[in-house]
Amino acid sequence: FQRVLSDPRPRLVPLVDVPWADADPARAAAIRTSGAHTLVVAPLTVRGAVLGLVSLYRCEDSDPYTEDDLPVVEDMASRTALSIDNARRYVHERAIASTLQHRLFPRGPTSHGAVETAHLVLPGAGSGCWFDTIALPGARTALVIGEVAGQGIHVAITMGQLRTVIHALAELDLEPDELLARLYDTASRLVQERAELPPSDPLRRSMPAATCVYAVYDPFSRTCTVASAGHPAPLVVGPDGAASVAGLAEGPPLGSQERAPSVAASTFPLREGSLLAFCSSALQAHAESSMGALRRVLTEAEHSPGHHPRHRPDGRPGRSLPELCDEVAYALPATVDLQGAALLLARTGSIPADRFGIWNLPHDSSAPAAARGLATRQLADWNLDGDTGYATELIVSELVTNAVHYGLPPLELRLVLDRVLMCEVRDASSVSPNLRYARTIDEGGRGLFIVSQLATQWGTRYAPGGKTVWTEQSLPPEQTSG
CATH class of the missing domain: 3.30.565.10 (Histidine kinase-like ATPase, C-terminal domain)
Known part of the structure; x- marks a missing residue:
C-alpha cells in the first residue's frame, strides 16, 4: 500500500504468505478465510492526486492475477477515480448552491405593519425558490414568491439576481403590474448578456425558466393587488374558513422566448384575519394531494370542533402561522416527492x-x-x-x-x-x-x-x-x- 501511494502504480501481490499479518491481523484473517491467493492494489488518481486505493482479490479456484491484468485494473481505477471526483465536486457545488439559496430566505416569521408572515421550506434539492416580505410606504406590505427551474450554483445565481432586482424595484414603490413589466425587461437583458458570453462559460446557456408572483396588501383599503409572471395565484382563506384561488391572469415565465404581453394585475378585497398562501410549483404540481392537504389545514385548523383555543402573538385566538406551517408539513402526503417545496403564509390585519x-x-x-x-x-x-x-x-x-x-x-x-x-x-x-x-x-x-x-x-x-x-x-x- 505504501509503495502504491508513493509511485503511484498498481502492484501485483501473491498471497502465499502474508508478511504483514501481525500489523493487520483482522485483514490477514479475512484473507485466509476467503481463500484469497492473489491481490492487485491500484491507486485512484485524478490529475496527479491520489484519492485512495482499490484492492482486488482472487479467491479459491479462480485463476490468479498476472502482470497482464495490471493495465486493465489501472484503467478501471482511473475511471472510478474520475467518477468519485465528479461526485465529490457535485456534492461540493450542491452544498454551496444550497447555502446560497437558504441565505435568500427570510430569517424567520416577520411582521410588517398589518401583515404577519411565516414560511415552510421542505428539505431537499428541489427547485430554486425564494420568497420575501418587503415593507412598503403607507404601512403596506409586498409579498413575493419566485422560482427558478433546475438545481446548482447557476440557478442560485439567477435567484440572487432576480431577488435583488425585485428589492430595488420595490424601493421605487411601483404597482405590481409595473414592477413585473420591468422585471420582464431585466430577465430579457440577462438572457442577452449570457448569450454573449464565451462558449466555454456555463452561464452561456439560456437563462433557466423563472416565475414570480408579486402582491401588495394595503391595510387601509384592505385590498390585495397581485400580478404574476408564470406563477400560480395564491390561495385565499377567509377568517370563516372559506378557501378560493385568487383570480389572476398569468403571464409567461421570465426569460422565456415568448414575448411578454402587457402585465395585468388583479385587486380583490380581504377581510381582516384572512390567510394568503403562496406556494412553489412542487406543491401546485400535486393539486389533489398536496394542495388538498394545504386547504384542509388552513380551513379546518382554527375552526374544527373541539379544538383547544390558542392565542396568536397579537393576542387573538387561533393558531400562530409557525404552528400552521408545522401542521401543513405533517399533513403533506409522504408518497409525493416534495423536496425543496416552499410555502409562504401571510395573515392580514389592520392598523389600530x-x-x-x-x-x-x-x-x-x-x-x-x-x-x-x-x-x-x-x-x-x-x-x-x-x-x-x-x-x-x-x-x-x-x-x-x-x-x-x-x-x-x-x-x-x-x-x-x-x-x-x-x-x-x-x-x-x-x-x-x-x-x-x-x-x-x-x-x-x-x-x-x-x-x-x-x-x-x-x-x-x-x-x-x-x-x-x-x-x-x-x-x-x-x-x-x-
Whole structure:
C-alpha cells in the first residue's frame, strides 16, 4: 500500500504468505478465510492526486492475477477515480448552491405593519425558490414568491439576481403590474448578456425558466393587488374558513422566448384575519394531494370542533402561522416527492385606530396651517414632541404647501405611527414633485430639500386618482409599535 501511494502504480501481490499479518491481523484473517491467493492494489488518481486505493482479490479456484491484468485494473481505477471526483465536486457545488439559496430566505416569521408572515421550506434539492416580505410606504406590505427551474450554483445565481432586482424595484414603490413589466425587461437583458458570453462559460446557456408572483396588501383599503409572471395565484382563506384561488391572469415565465404581453394585475378585497398562501410549483404540481392537504389545514385548523383555543402573538385566538406551517408539513402526503417545496403564509390585519389619523384639507392657502394644527394634536396624543414633533410639523407644512400650489383637489393628510412615523399627502394631480437646490437669492424651491433632510426616506406613489407624496421618520425604540 505504501509503495502504491508513493509511485503511484498498481502492484501485483501473491498471497502465499502474508508478511504483514501481525500489523493487520483482522485483514490477514479475512484473507485466509476467503481463500484469497492473489491481490492487485491500484491507486485512484485524478490529475496527479491520489484519492485512495482499490484492492482486488482472487479467491479459491479462480485463476490468479498476472502482470497482464495490471493495465486493465489501472484503467478501471482511473475511471472510478474520475467518477468519485465528479461526485465529490457535485456534492461540493450542491452544498454551496444550497447555502446560497437558504441565505435568500427570510430569517424567520416577520411582521410588517398589518401583515404577519411565516414560511415552510421542505428539505431537499428541489427547485430554486425564494420568497420575501418587503415593507412598503403607507404601512403596506409586498409579498413575493419566485422560482427558478433546475438545481446548482447557476440557478442560485439567477435567484440572487432576480431577488435583488425585485428589492430595488420595490424601493421605487411601483404597482405590481409595473414592477413585473420591468422585471420582464431585466430577465430579457440577462438572457442577452449570457448569450454573449464565451462558449466555454456555463452561464452561456439560456437563462433557466423563472416565475414570480408579486402582491401588495394595503391595510387601509384592505385590498390585495397581485400580478404574476408564470406563477400560480395564491390561495385565499377567509377568517370563516372559506378557501378560493385568487383570480389572476398569468403571464409567461421570465426569460422565456415568448414575448411578454402587457402585465395585468388583479385587486380583490380581504377581510381582516384572512390567510394568503403562496406556494412553489412542487406543491401546485400535486393539486389533489398536496394542495388538498394545504386547504384542509388552513380551513379546518382554527375552526374544527373541539379544538383547544390558542392565542396568536397579537393576542387573538387561533393558531400562530409557525404552528400552521408545522401542521401543513405533517399533513403533506409522504408518497409525493416534495423536496425543496416552499410555502409562504401571510395573515392580514389592520392598523389600530389609535395609530393613524386621516383628514381632508381645504385646497386653499389655509390648508398648511390647518395641517400643522392637526399634526400637532395627533403627535401630542402619541407623546411625540421635541425634535420629532418639530420635524414632523415642518414636513407636513411643506408637503401640504406644495400640494396646494401644484396639485389638484381633493387634498388629504395621513399620519401613521408604526415601526416608523409615516406622513402622506395625497392630491389628484399626477405631476411629479422635483427636488430643487435653490440659490441664495431664490424666494422658493426649498420645500422638498428641507423634507429630504428631515425625513429618513421620502418618495412619490402614483395611482389612477392622483399621487401621494410620503415620508418616513425613524423613531426611538420606546416609540415603535409592538
